[in-house]
Amino acid sequence: MSNIDIISQYREQFVTHLEARTQITEPQNLYGPVQYILGLGGKRLRPILTLMTAEAFGGKAKEAMDAALAVEMFHNFSLVHDDIMDDAPLRRGKTTVHEKWDINTGILSGDAMLILSYQFFETYPVKTYFELTKLFSKTAIEVCEGQQYDVDFETRDDVTIPEYLKMIEYKTSVLVAAAMKMGAIVANADQKDAEAIYEFGRNLGIAFQLQDDYLDAFGDPKTFGKQIGGDIIENKKTYLYLKALEGAAKDDQEGLKHLYSIKPEDPTPKVEAVKTIFEESGAVEETRKAIKKFTQTAFDALAKTGLPEKNKALLKQFGESLMERTV
Secondary structure, eight states, X not given: OOHHHHHHHHHHHHHXXXXXXXXXXXXXXXXXXXXXXXXXXXOOHHHHHHHHHHHHTTOOHHHHHHHHHHHHHHHHHHHHHHHHHHTOSEETTEEOHHHHSOHHHHHHXXXXXXXXXXXGGGGSOHHHHHHHHXXXXXXXXXXXXXXXXXXXXXXXXXXXXXXXXXXXXXXXXXXXXXXXXXXXXXXXXXXXXXXHHHHHXXXXXXXXXXXXXXXXXXXXXXHHOSOTTHHHHTTOOOHHHHHHHHHSOHHHHHHHHHHTTOOOSXXXXXXXXXXXXXXXXXXXXXXXXXXXXXXXXXXXXXXXXXXXXXXXXXXXXXXXXXXXXXX
């Protein structure tokens, strides 16, 4: 069976479980938005990782379902609140919760989702419950910290590369890492293995986000699924931007800063000018190197686990398929 088939199987099993466990109806204005956002699909990447990791360590996917559900519920809660903060009209091509209902509903339904995500751990034995909730709370607060850094960076002109990497680690990759470690906890993996798989997920998550930065500017518009150059149009100070400032000639640095201070009606010339600076400054090459470095660090962590070789190979293949994406 191919990796794609295995992932599709996990996804189907998970969606069935999700639908069965989220049949709450009253009050409709609280739970309707919850079911709506969960029903918008998405890749279900994080819960699949929880199930895959549990089975890799000799556990059963069925036993990891509620932990996977907690991760997916939390992820979607953060999207509902992020969309309010960003005033975003669309999520996965559909109207966002606060636009479809209103801001108050988005806040309250998001709050309910955060609480529900904790409730899903209550089906586990006490020791497992404690380990899962402790990891989950640490991760949840880091995600909030990452979001705050992201907001702060919008108005700062002195963001450093280590700060940016910390922001994407907290905002994106700690949840991927926690999703995997939860699978290991449910399967009663030893602590050293659980920590190594966390490092695998954390580094893979950083590589994934850096690749997202790269694809946002240089991806194929037919497959990327988002507007190419969206980060440039929004003046987002991504890894590419920070590396370009570091490596560009003085005139290009000034030009880049100026381009990131404007929002022209037709953004196409701006996007093209910025991309040229990204390429000429060496930022594109540096970003590719960083993606490779974090991916390799992830695979090194995976190699340190005591997993059977075939299970390591499956997780490595999954990591490779993530990093070879064009979407």
